[in-house]
Amino acid sequence: MKILVVEDDHLQADWMHKNLRIAFPQAELFQVSTEYEFQTRFEELARENLEAVVMDVMLRWADPPPDFSTPPPEVQEQGFYRAGLRCERKLAEDERTQAIPVILYTVLEQADLKNDLQNLPDNVLYLPKKSDLEPVISEVRRIMRQRTET
């Protein structure tokens, strides 16, 4: 199984990787730390046949220079608060990736994302960040079961 984790906080990312590895020892885990990295590695990621994506919603755009690239107008306008949703939209717009289940994993309350969550496709799920990664793990398991059954 291939799981992509999109998370800019390295401590959070480390902890998620550690627990996902325990839960899914056979899984291949991928890591993306910034929205810019997601955009630039998208083709590569699209070819990986990912089976699940755990997406942080608030992502910084890029690392400081010299690796910095000026964000596009949409990013400048909306800011980092909706970076994860932009990445999710990119996945949905590509037929190679549009069916990949996405778990929006964020400290933002559901009320904060009310408008954004309204028209999400069925393969996208919102989960609030908690001290326990079990809800994420359970959801990944469900995804695996569903894939097996189809």
Place this chain on the structure above:
Amino acid sequence: MLEELTQRDTTHAHIVELVSTALRQDKLSGISEMLRTVAEAINAYGAILWQVTPGSDLDASPLKGSLFVLAQWLQDDYRFALHDLPLESATGEAILNQVSVNVADVWTDPRVFTRTSFLRETGVKPMCSVPLRFLDGGMGALNLYRKTATPFTETEVSDVEQLASLIPALYQTVRDNVSLTLLRGVNDILNEAEIRSADQPLSKVEMKKVFDSIVRRLAATFQCVEASVFLEDRLEGTKRYELMATTWPGRFKKNIYSANVREGLTGWVLSRAKPVKIFDLAHFEQDKKLIQRDYPNLIWRDSLDIKETVGGFLQITRATELPPLSFMAVPVMMGDKVIGAIRCCTARQGPYYFADRELNLLKPVASQIASYTSNWMSRREMQQENESWRSLVQSVSRLNTFVHNELTRSAPDELRIFDEAMRVTKSVIDGAEIMDVRLLDEGTKELYFARTYGQAWKLGDESEINDRQRKRFSIRGRPTSAGAKAFQSGQVYIIKDVYKDPYYSETFPATRRMIIAPISVEDEIFGVLDIRRTSAFAFPKHAEAIAELLGHQLGLYHFLARNIGRLRNAEIRLKANITELERMRDQQAQTFEDLEHQLRSPIIQAYARVQSLLIEPVTIENLRQNLKALSGLCGKAKRVASSAGLFAKLARQEPIETRKTRLQHDNLMKMLSETAADHELLTDPARGITFYIHRRSYELLEMTRVEVDHDLLEQAISNLLDNAGKYSSKRTRVEISWGMTGGERFQIVVTNKGLVIHSSDVRRCRDRGWRGSIAAAVTGEGSGIGLWIVDNIMTAHNGELIIVPTTAEGSTEVKLVFPASRGR
């Protein structure tokens, strides 16, 4: 006896006929008809009435004077108008001796003066001359002539004597009748004109037609070539007398007179307000001494060559046989003011002389004209005034609309309002030529030209125009200009003659009159409205009231424009403040939200790690790692929580309170080490950023006293290291150092390489909520309050946050500078 009775009856019949004839006359020339009656009574060819020339002296030796033809009747309408028949003649003898002279043959009688064309051309032979005395004391004679050789009989002479004795009285009767007829006629003309002007006064053109009727009536009455009326039109100026109507057949060289003796006979009458009567203009120069005795300084210049001109009109080719070119003129008076003159000149037919009788007849006509003209002038002035007020009301209404439109524009221009107001002024005040609006410069207390109107402002070269426009008028102390006078008094100031006004300071040499109206609202005066006229004519009477009203209007507009401008600015500022407050409110809300997320994230992570530790098997390495992570997370949570508290306090504009204690070396090092370690942990190790503390000896802080609030100091250092960690380039080192500045203050310095801070951004870095665009892109979380909090912490310590712009080598320094004192 019977013959005597018959003769008496005949004479009586002649007398009756003469009386009847006289009573039928309605013209002065009716005297000719009376002479005809006399001539026909004795079968004479004709009759001539002679009079002694005014100024003659019959007692002088030698005799002084002459005789002139006063009137005549000759069978074939022959015209003869000699006016200097010598007294040494048959007629003169009759007058001198007061005895009739009967001449059988004029050609043989030595007494007869035969050097006249009359005797030659008519072929007259016998004549008789009967003396008579006019009712005004003047002496004359009635001469009868025959072409046939039959001399006049004694009976006939006696008849003539009887008839002649009646002529003066009858002539007076004719005069009286003519006077009444004339006055009635003039009255009818003026009454008819009154009726026509019931609704509105006649126009000047129509008035001239009225006077044309009058002068024709005068000319018909006096049988004169010229009857003219001159009148003053107050609306066009005073002491300016314009020709209203005349019967003179030719063209005058002068149609307008002023009240000046140098302007001839009419000018004399107008200036002296007295009538003039000249017997014979053709002899003016010879008789000048005598004339000037009665009329001091009276002059006359024959600009028309009057003898030839009149000779042409009367078709008399021999200048010597012209009648006296008599002239009379009376002033037209309204009270004691001269408003015009009537003049008559040169009788076409007898009586060829304007006596006092005729002059006195002209006076009541002048009174009638004066009365009517006065009414007409008043009504015309009233009409003009009403029109002006009506026009003003309409104009002010339009002006108000203009002002409203201007004031509702986004950027109202008061100067356009002034321009429009001056256009209105020109349309409602007749004679307003050069205008301007002067406003007060509050700083210098001078009036300056804010706006000007009229071509005169553009006269001259550029330097002259600029000098004129830049002229200023002080209002301090005693007024030194008419504008200052009006401004200080708050009243309209009128200058009737700039040459005589004590305050006038010349801006335009051609100005003759001026109205200056204050521009004011209640007691506040903003400036003055100047209205100038270059002609000597007065402004209309209502101009002053209109100027005052316009001054008040301009004051109101100025007041509104100024206050609307202020209100607009206040509104703009208010809107800006509201926008700013809304922005700050939104920013504040966002900041709290950010702080909440920044707090929740490390707490959730910390809790998760603790739970893991409790569940999982513990190894030393695992424990150390997790504890280090916990330290970093808790440090972050602590910093965020502290930031939230400080942000709330500062947002309420409360000061940060400090509890300061002396900074010790060990405390400082511990604080720096722990904070650096925490931040290094929080930084993604993949980026390879390290934190390094430069060490110094104990001595510095032993020898120097630095007072700090340790919690706040830790917060400040943590904020700087957080920024350094977020904005440093990968594989760089964040360096922390401390020591004394050049100015004997204590500083802690954080140096890193990464995001560039330009000198232009140094100030903005400390602004609440500001983040550079790149900073926002590389960090995500955060509200731009970190350095703002640090700046406030340093202010609370009487210290300073110094941000040094990124150097060419790419290093950025941020310094916390504290006051310090030497000593243990």
